[in-house]
Amino acid sequence: xxxxxxxxxxxxxxxxxxxxxLVVVAHSVRMAEDVYxxxxxxxxxxxxxxxxxxxxxxxxxxxxxxxxxxxSNKHVHGLRGLAQFYVKRFFRIWPAFAVSLFIYMAxxxxxxxxxxxxxxxxxxxxxxxxxxxxxxxxxxTLTFNIQGPNGLFNNAYWSLPVEFQYYLVFPLLVLSMRYTxxxxxxxxxxxxxxxxxxxxxxxxxxxxxxxxFTFCFGIVFAYLYERIKIxxxxxxxxxxxxxxxxxxxxxxQGYIDFGTLPVISNPFGFNGIFGLLCMGALLFTNFxxxxxxxxxxxxxxxxEISYSLYLYxxxxxxxxxxxxxxxxxxxxxxxxxxxxxIVMPISMIIAKISYETIEVSGIKLSRNIAKKLLS
Numbered sequence: 001x002x003x004x005x006x007x008x009x010x011x012x013x014x015x016x017x018x019x020x021x022l023v024v025v026a027h028s029v030r031m032a033e034d035v036y037x038x039x040x041x042x043x044x045x046x047x048x049x050x051x052x053x054x055x056x057x058x059x060x061x062x063x064x065x066x067x068x069x070x071x072s073n074k075h076v077h078g079l080r081g082l083a084q085f086y087v088k089r090f091f092r093i094w095p096a097f098a099v100s101l102f103i104y105m106a107x108x109x110x111x112x113x114x115x116x117x118x119x120x121x122x123x124x125x126x127x128x129x130x131x132x133x134x135x136x137x138x139x140x141t142l143t144f145n146i147q148g149p150n151g152l153f154n155n156a157y158w159s160l161p162v163e164f165q166y167y168l169v170f171p172l173l174v175l176s177m178r179y180t181x182x183x184x185x186x187x188x189x190x191x192x193x194x195x196x197x198x199x200x201x202x203x204x205x206x207x208x209x210x211x212x213f214t215f216c217f218g219i220v221f222a223y224l225y226e227r228i229k230i231x232x233x234x235x236x237x238x239x240x241x242x243x244x245x246x247x248x249x250x251x252x253q254g255y256i257d258f259g260t261l262p263v264i265s266n267p268f269g270f271n272g273i274f275g276l277l278c279m280g281a282l283l284f285t286n287f288x289x290x291x292x293x294x295x296x297x298x299x300x301x302x303x304e305i306s307y308s309l310y311l312y313x314x315x316x317x318x319x320x321x322x323x324x325x326x327x328x329x330x331x332x333x334x335x336x337x338x339x340x341x342i343v344m345p346i347s348m349i350i351a352k353i354s355y356e357t358i359e360v361s362g363i364k365l366s367r368n369i370a371k372k373l374l375s
Contacts, residue, residue: 017302026054066218237285
């Protein structure tokens with residue numbers, strides 16, 4: 001494979017689409033697990049339960065971020081290079097997040113008016129909790145995982161400060177690899193996990209330390225990809241991906257039990273490990289089809305809008321909840337599959353609008369600023 005062949009970006013992009021879809025499935029299941037109406041008689045989950053892999057989806061996002069950042073920024077050095085890198089990362093993440101945050105703030109009074117009776121359900125902490133100006137500043141600066149509280153406005157936001165803080169240390173990871181090869185990120189991942197486990201640092205959430213191995217090993221996989229020329233046949237790569245995915249599902253559902261083994265016995269641990277394995281299986285596979293392929297095109301498109309899909313799907317779930325309560329539709333509230341089939345397409349439409357108006361504009365602005373930094 002030639003150095004300028006970037007087909008790996010195609011498979012990593014459509015893998016993001018799969019990850020985002022799994023998060024929407026998981027939150028659809030969370031909605032269906034709770035009771036909202038006195039007329040609800042049962043909760044219907046069904047086969048969709050086996051795709052209840054929201055944590056896996058987020059861990060996959062972290063791994064993909066590590067890999068794609070390495071591919072595109074491995075030569076970052078010097079103050080100007082660092083400034084360019086941080087400008088691009090900021091405008092890629094923050095504008096779309098900030099717009100979504102204010103939309104969720106505007107939605108909260110609507111939800112509070114029509115939700116009627118609090119029942120201690122999963123969705124309530126997002127939209128019924130009080131917040132202060134200091135809380136808002138913590139969210140806008142993506143530091144709320146340090147001082148808290150987590151779970152306000154949109155509980156999917158929890159991963160954003162974690163990922164943004166990985167961006168802050170990315171240049172250090174790359175620098176460590178120049179002198180220690182893959183051992184630099186590995187050591188940083190191990191030390192970070194120990195910091196989390198032993199509680200050496202006091203903060204609202206230490207997920208940024210616990211989950212660092214996903215981002216670090218995503219970088220390691222990308223590093224090895226450029227140095228190991230062996231590529232799997234497409235059929236074998238897809239088979240391995242399917243096996244790792246099924247193993248993760250069976251573990252999530254309790255059919256596989258790792259007991260008290262370090263890291264992997266933790267839900268975040270095994271989801272992170274299987275996420276890395278799934279990414280690795282596809283990354284090291286030699287696919288001959290591109291993003292225009294009939295089977296790949298929908299997932300590639302989902303991958304492009306996956307960030308906005310992640311941001312807005314809980315808004316759609318919240319709106320659907322109050323509509324079902326107001327019109328007394330227990331059939332919808334009881335079925336995770338039906339919830340997903342309603343939430344997913346609406347979220348995709350909103351995500352497409354957000355991507356084309358906010359994300360693309362942020363990307364263009366960051367490129368212009370980066371060019372000025374070089375001039």
